[in-house]
Amino acid sequence: MTEPTEDLVRASAEKALGETVVAANFVALNSNHLYRLETASGARYSLRVPRLRPTALSPFWQYMQDTFGLRYGSQLLSVDPILRAIDEDGLLEAPCPIAATTVGDRPAYIFTWVEGTSWEPDEFPDSGEVHERLGEYVARLHLRTHDKYGTLTEQAFDPVEFVARTNANLRHTISRFWTHRPDIGAWFERHATAMDPDVFTGHLAPIMPDISGNQFVYRDGTPAGVVDLDSYVVGPRELELAVVETCLTRPEDFRRGYESVLPLPRFEEFRAYCRFWMLVCEGGGDPDVDEFLTCRTYFA
CATH class of the missing domain: 3.30.200.20 (Phosphorylase Kinase; domain 1)
Structure with missing residues (x-):
């Protein structure tokens, strides 16, 4: 348009x-x-x-529709x-x-209109106060648990469906956009199809699957408002945590804020799968798969 x-x-x-x-x-x-x-x-x-x-x-919004039922x-x-x-x-x-x-x-x-200074990079500002407030904000939303996942207004899907629905979308997206990269299709067939769906069944809550520094505005050195509400859904908190990890510049401050409310889960169980989803649905250019899956790995 x-x-x-x-x-x-x-x-x-x-x-x-x-x-x-x-x-x-x-x-x-x-x-x-x-x-x-x-x-x-x-x-x-x-x-x-x-x-x-x-x-x-786009691949991201098609995923949001196919997996969560969100209508762009x-x-x-x-x-x-x-x-x-x-x-x-x-x-x-x-x-x-x-x-x-x-x-x-x-x-x-x-x-x-929410007053504040906008921020362009995906990475959050290099501020301990920003990261601690962000961690607490995310965790407080994660306290609002649900039995099923879907949109904010209709949770229609059983959590055991999450991996199957995600994999169906990934397979379709790879066939449309990644045929020039057979290694990406190979990673999917080798790893994504073997993902244990139970990893994502324990903690469904409001999440922003594309969370990043530019979804917020800032005042006086701290987050003042969240201004992009488009992609909020009810889903596994692990998906949002895997995404936000790639955008942190002060991970221990984020941990401090998050764990003032909830303990962080073990990232090694879900990180690679969620990072692979990011690559397929949001990545561009000619990414190195191993580097994409392992960069900025702050949490155990």
């Missing part, structure tokens, strides 16, 4: 908000075209226009459960939904 014009964004926002929008500034391009709105009364909002068509998803393009209508959890924990702010609208022929969603 090409970037919507500022005039089109402003007109759509004014119709949804019922007031004059004096500025509609493009902020970032990620899973959405993200705009910062300001109204004549001085109120500030974010407007998000999904980039992808539901019929042409409409998932932002169903974030109330994670907003309630974040509000109850009181550690971070989160954008609250205000209105749904359209920009051209695309759905669009207006949220409150």
Whole structure:
């Protein structure tokens, strides 16, 4: 999708908000075209226009649909459960939904604006306070356990299905995008198909499978808000922990924050499998499989 014009964004926002929008500034391009709105009364909002068509998803979003049942393009209508959890924990702010609208022929969603400094790298800022707060935030969400997994609003899948559903998606993604790398297909058949599904059956909770430093904003040297709610689902906490490990610069501070709430699990049981999923669904270029699976291995 090409970037919507500022005039089109402003007109759509004014119709949804019922007031004059004096500025509609493009902020970032990620899973959405993200705009910062300001109204004549001085109120500030974010407007998000999904980039992808539901019929042409990226490998990551196809995985989220195949494995968790998450519907790209409409998932932002169903974030109330994670907003309630974040509000109850009181550690971070989160954008609250205000209105749904359209920009051209695309759905669009207006949220409150969370003030803070954005951060571009996947790695979190090199700050002990950032990492300790992050660890506590993640762990407090992991306290909210579920018997089944799926979206925030509908947990339809038995935990023993997780590996089988993930493997079915991985096999399809490898056949579409990785035929030039037979070693990746070989790793899948040798290791992923032998993964013990019981590793992921014990602790289902709200998770962000693409968690990284740029999903948050920061104030006064600490995380102030989580601003990307698109990919929250209920799933195995091990998946989120394996991803966040690759983004840490102060792992012991993260551990301190996390273990003030919950003990960390043993990473060696799930790390390689989850890292392989990252490579297949989010990786690009010509990665070295062994290096990808073993870099930044901070936890036992």
